[in-house]
Amino acid sequence: MTHQIQEDQQELIELFPQREHLGLRLDKYVADELPELSRTYLQQLISDGSVLVDGLVRRTSFKITPGQIVTVELPEVEETELLAEDIPLDVVYEDSDILMINKPAGLVVHPAAGHSHGTLVNAVLFHAPEISIQGSTRPGIIHRLDKDTSGIMVIAKSDRAQTSLVEQWQAREVRKQYLALVSGVIEEDTATIDAPIGRSSANRQQMTATRSGREAITHFTVLERFEDCTLLDVAIETGRTHQIRVHLAFIGHPVVGDALYGNKPSARVAERLGVKRQFLHAQSLSFDMPGAGERVTFEAPLPSDLSVVLEELHSEETDADSVV
Known part of the structure; x- marks a missing residue:
């Protein structure tokens, strides 16, 4: 079957595995059928949920069976040249x-x-x-x-x-941990938010918790409680767009400084503490090192604009204790 690929516009391509394709990995099968696209690019499409088997998102290692329908959605790509730019990296x-x-x-x-x-x-x-x-x-x-x-x-x-x-x-073998400051005092020490996430019909820039969305699971542990906010250690099993921000807003405790998903109480906390952006920091990633296989963890220290906020909160607690 011949497939005409046009990457300058969104296009759906349907592939129909035959008997000779039995047992092939999904990424290998699609790469063989669409040689115009690199396997690395196709793996990214699969990871993004743009390749479906019988309407379901599958992993790159999923084994193909004859009679299935594989749908590939080629996203709209702007005609822009990628240029290397001397931007400092930490x-x-x-x-x-x-x-x-x-x-x-x-x-x-x-x-x-x-x-x-x-x-x-x-x-x-x-x-x-x-x-x-x-x-x-x-x-x-x-x-x-x-x-x-x-x-x-x-x-x-x-x-x-x-x-x-x-x-x-x-x-879901990668451990992703974040530090988040949320509005309000959360009573539970630990909790799991299991709520599918999809795009909001009211505001296309927003995502929302909805039954028709894709599976999304977030775990959190309370690290510190303050007068009007709570510091959380957050771990996510899935990686949906804006997942942590959507889930925390869904339970009524939006991230402090979040202009898109925040509410009036979170805005007041942000103004009082001088928070200029969402208080959300990816603090660590754990995964198996490619090639070697050993488990590794990499961490990123809290940036100064967020660490000064925690210092202010601790200072407020100290002042309150001294008054008592």
Whole structure:
């Protein structure tokens, strides 16, 4: 079957596995059927949920069976040249396979509408020019952090690292921990939020908890309670867009400083403490090192704009204790 690929517009392609395809991995099957696209790019599409088998999201390692229908959605890609830009990176660790960075708040991860330059991808291409673009606007990008979320990120520098990390993400073998300051005092010491997330019909810039959304699971542990806010250690099993922010707002405790999902109480806390952006920081990532296989953990220290907020909260507690 011949497939015409047009990456300048959104297109759905249906593939129909035959008897000879029995047992092939999903990524291998689609790569064989669509040689115009690199396997690395296709693995990213699978990870993003843009490749479905009988309407269901599957892992790259899923085994194909004749009679199934494989649907590939090629996202709209702007015709923009990716340029290497000398943007400083806070490198936590680097070898021939991976690059670990501490992303600052305010830095967009990859080019998109309105952000064709000055992104993390532009910086990575300058720092590690050996990373191949391979037809993608997200070379080496395995996961994302929102523009105003700081913290640890891993970049794949080699094909084997890309394959290994994508598979670990899909198998939920990567441990992702965040530090979040939320509005209000949470009584539970630990809790799990299990609520599907989808795009809001009222505001296309927002995501929302909805039964028709994709599975999303967030765990949190209370680290400290203050007068009108709570410091949380947050771990996510899934990686939906804005997941932590949506889930915490869903239970009535939005992230302090979150302009998109916050409410009046969280805005008051942010104003009182001088929080200029969402208090959300990716503090650690744990995964199996590509190639070697040993379990590793990389951490990113809390940036100064957030650490001064915690200092202020602790100072308020000390002052309150001294009055008593």
